[in-house]
Amino acid sequence: MKITKVETGIVALPNDEPLGGFSENPNAKNPIVWLRLGTDDGVEGLGVTYFGGALTRTLRKAVDDMAALVIGEDPILIEAIAAKLRAAAVSAGPAGIFTMALSAIDVALWDIKGKALGLPLWKLLGGGREHIATYASGALRRGLRLEEALIAAQRLREKGHRQTKMQLGLPGITSPAREVEQARLIRRAVGPDMDLMCDINQRWRPEQAIDIGRQLEAVGVGLYWLEDVTAHDDYAGLARVSAALATPVAGGEYLYGIVPFRHMLEARSVDIVMIDQVRSGGITPWLKIAGMAEAFNLPVVSHGVPEIHVHLVGAVPNGLTVEYMPRLFHLWEGVPVPENGLLPMPTAPGLGLKFSQDAIRRFAVE
Secondary structure: OOOOEEEEEEEOOOOOOOOOOOOOOOOOOEEEEEEEEEEEOOOOOEEEEOHHHHHHHHHHHHHHHHHHOOOOOOOOOOHHHHHHHHHHHHHOOHHHHHHHHHHHHHHHHHHHHHHHHHOEEHHHHHOOEEEEEEEEEEEOOOOOHHHHHHHHHHHHHHHHEEEEEEEEEEEEOOOOOHHHHHHHHHHHHHHOEEEEEEEOOOOOOOOHHHHHHHHHHOOOOEEEEEEEEOOOOOOOHHHHHHHHHOOOOEOOOOOOOOOHHHHHHHHHOOOOEEEEHHHOOOHHHHHHHHHHHHHHOOOOEEEEHHHHHHHHHHHHEEEEEEEEOOOOHEEEEOOOOOEOOOOEEEOOOOEEEEEEEHHHHOOOOO
């Protein structure tokens, strides 16, 4: 089997929020680069990448240029193809546009491999379990009005979600007291039995994270984890926060490739390792990072794209929960749907996904 065809495009997907019903910015768009790799056997692999922002067209060009280099290659030889692309890019990697473009290609290759062997990806990777926990994400963003956030929190509980994530690091003039009160009210809205995560998106200094984190513990908010509390590459600062709090600290979504995770793990910076399939460079490095985390006796969780991450978190032995964020849902004909707070593992070969041709036409960006 050989790769014979490449097709790419950009869609600007709506920034709606179907889980809780309130979008932080309903007029915004989510630009996504999509990829199809075709083979002479008729098997087709799909991939996606994003985070390009104003450079999304540049990201698509990088995908085009790199994918052109895999024409004629055997798609099953994923490591060999990655090595070829790294060599061709010379010093353009190992992070940034290069890694994000590589991710789309890597995902498409794994999709081809699963389809060629007639196996869903998670079974191809070893088959960890039939269901995996998932948490509602994106419904409780910091930009919502407090009353909107509280209504959204109640809706999540009523829909049967067992886990959800809010954001602190509030906009405007804020204070530890305001941050703690917001968290306390959201905890009350979701109820005592729901696992409640909290994302800071690097907005606190280490001493702020320790102060507010201890106050959150004192008032009994009971966080499942605190995420990205300070600068992602301040490994020593993250380690200070982790050591000071009983609440688990999660991090890793902003790291590119494999090596920064080694630094983070060796510094004992986090209690929960969060891996982003796009920034890590695809499925292949994602699995290597998960293996490193397992060696440090740490669980792994995902960032974004639950329709792909369900396979990965569900397959590895230290997979904890999948972030259920609907950022790309418009792009697919169907996505995994939680059942009583769990995602069932897909049954179709490969990723088990199909692009919605209507979405590709309707949201296309030239």
